[in-house]
Amino acid sequence: MSESLMARVLKGKYFPSRNLLEANINSNASFTWRSICSAKDVLLKGVCKVIGNGNDTCIWTDPWVPSIENSRIPHREGVMTGHEPYFVSDLFTAGSWKEDILRSHFNPWEVQAIKKIPLPMHDMVDSWMWKHTTSGLFTVKSAYYMELIEERKKKPTLSSCANRQVWQRLWSSKIQPRVKMFGWKVAHNGVLVRLNLVKKGMKLDQICPRCGEADESLEHMLMFCEGSRRVWYLSPLRLDVSTVRGGRVRDWVAFLESNKKEDECWALFWMLCWNIWVGRNAWVFEGVLRDPRVIVEKAVQGVVEVAKINDEAELRASINNTMVRWIAPSEGVYKINSDAAMFDGG
Structure with missing residues (x-):
């Protein structure tokens, strides 16, 4: 047991005569102590x-x-x-x-x-x-x-054999790094929706703050909330979330990877997920309700901007590769480099 001030205070308050593993959570326990016990x-x-x-x-x-x-x-x-x-x-x-x-x-x-x-x-x-x-x-x-390691032993993940293609395609997508990281969190149910926060020990209402009709799970936030349903239907992908087999984001991602082969569709899917999450946070923390059409426009704009940046980078790379460069002459040959300029009038 650490001898830090915090450790001594917690021990004195919650388990003065027992060890940490035998300690219980009482009714007036602090959030810090509840988090430790979880x-x-x-x-x-x-x-x-x-x-x-x-x-x-x-x-x-x-x-x-x-x-x-x-x-x-x-x-x-x-x-x-x-x-x-x-x-x-x-x-x-x-x-x-x-x-x-x-x-x-x-x-x-x-x-x-x-x-x-x-x-x-x-x-x-x-x-x-x-x-x-x-x-x-x-x-x-x-x-x-x-x-x-224990989780990998129990079941395959998106980064394991059966779904390695999905995982690699996410990381090679032409989207911002922050959107790729968000995709990784989606794949591992690591997005801090209310239901996940409650599971971590936080005391708060787990009902969806946007529709108020169901618990805010990852699937509800991204797919089944009415605002999210409209985003998917209005998007160029024209996706009907009611067709999702199993009702899990993981199943939907695997289904889309096998049916939406175009890279642009794959990039747009993740940009839509990201902008749904950003729109949700705008409502929760700023009280700003974003229209589903605005969310779709921002997602499409994000895909276009990233594609434009990648095209410009590829163009610069091709120009650099085709530029005439000075080459040293072979052995026994002398090369004289000169420069000249021509002006009108002689």
């Missing part, structure tokens, strides 16, 4: 006890064996007799594991994993470590990568 499940996946004297580590409930899944010894319901050792301190003495106790209460692979744990040479209390950094200290970056 990440407790992530912590449980990566924390592990460092064995000192073993007096504070329960064999059957605490994570303390780093080389097995979740660092926990599975509790054997219906098999345990009630005379099993309870604390890790019951499993060793004088810096050595009690192999007879280990063999009688644990599976062979668990015994092997336990015996890999180093025991201290002197008396020290048990402590905590984070398994995913070499220092044992928690970092947001390491937790993010841990969750990312």
